[in-house]
Amino acid sequence: MRLLFLFAFVALLATLAHAWEKEDHEIFDLVSALEAAEGKGTTFYSWIDVPPTATTAEIARAYRKKSMVLHPDKNPGVKGIQERFARLGVISAILRNAEGRKRYDFFYKNGVPRWRGTGYYYERFRPGLGAVLVFLTILTSGLHYIIQRMNYKRDLARIEHIIQQAKLTAWGPKLVPAESRRKVKVNLGGPPRYDAEGEVINGKSIDMVVESNGEVFILADGDLIPINTSTAPPPAISKTWFLALLSSLFGRFVPRKASASDADGEDAGTGEDGETGTDSDMPELEYPELNGNGSGELKGRPVAVKTAGGRRRKVTKRR
Known part of the structure; x- marks a missing residue:
């Protein structure tokens, strides 16, 4: 909704x-x-010294009077006098023209x-290719970050929904914690599917x-x-x-120095006979099974639990 509002606002500005x-x-x-040369707040009328209600004849008289004061021949060596005199002529022409004055x-x-408008600024400043590329990079990176935030909020809502559904299935609608761990099946939703016999499979x-x-x-x-x-x-700049592209290129072309922890890991993975140990040398861990009574309770046997670091820890049934 916010993104739609942003696009509508940009479209309004473009219009x-x-x-x-x-x-x-x-x-x-x-x-x-005019404001840069004569001061902030200076208007066409105040500079020529006429009221906004002045007639065309009054504006013409005021222009002749002002032009005599600003004429370059009467101000030799005055910095910027040529520009001020030329600007006076253009402003006077606009005010004496009905459409221009309107x-x-x-x-x-x-x-x-x-x-x-972008066309106005582009015609006056004419950014180079480098400036355009920098602008586009900043713009697209900002949009990418906004999309990250939107996806993060969506993922959080999805995770909380799945956790809630798992607890409801395991503990019941009152969410009273069970005395032991339970294995449940949670429906992730999605459109219904049909098996070979035509039976409905709900997501x-x-x-x-x-x-x-x-x-x-x-x-x-x-x-x-x-x-x-x-x-x-979580989203991140x-x-x-x-x-991310710069980081990938840096990691590809700049070799990473071996740290002390890497060296310790290599030593720990080498046996007495000089052979390096692998995951296949580790003993197999037992996995959870359902009790025969069909209650959904898991036996108190050790199970393998994956963590973010790739290691495993044993989880046993609490007695």
Whole structure:
């Protein structure tokens, strides 16, 4: 919803910016140049010294009077006098023209817009290829970060829903913790499917284990994988596409120095006969099984639990 509102706002700005014509942009430039040279808040009328209600004849007389004061021949060696004199002629021409004065009076009463369209700024500043690439990189990286945040919020809601469903299945609607861990099957939802006999299969289900202390695990290939709010990867600026690309290139072309922990790990993995140990040398761990009574209670045998670091820890039934 917020993203839709943002797109609508940008579309509105683009529409307004497209509405300004060449003559409007000329007035924008004159207003900026006049305030920069004569002071903030200086208007066409105040500089020529006439009221906004002045007639065309009054404006012409005021112009002749002001032009005599600013004429370059009467101000030899004065810095910027040529630009001021030329600007006076352009401003006087706008105010003495009915259409030009009508345009200026609109901005005089309502104010000159701060955003004047990308075309206006591009024509005046003409960014180079490098500036354009930097702008596009920042823009796309910012959008990538916004998408990360949206996905993170969606993943958190999904994880909390799965945990809640697992606890409801294991403990019942009152959510009274069981005395022992329980294995349950949680439906992840999704569109219904049909088997070969035409029976309805309501979405995809996964096996989960709910501990008595409230910890929830996914049971996959005999391994218990913890699931909680830390499971979802949080958004980070370093994960945006450009910084991630730089990090990948840096890691590829710059060799990583071996740390002390790496050296210890190599020593620990080498046996007395000089051979390196592997995971296949480790003893097999027993996996959880359902009790024969069909209650969903798991036997108190040790099970393998995967952690983020890739190691395993034994979890036994609490007595």
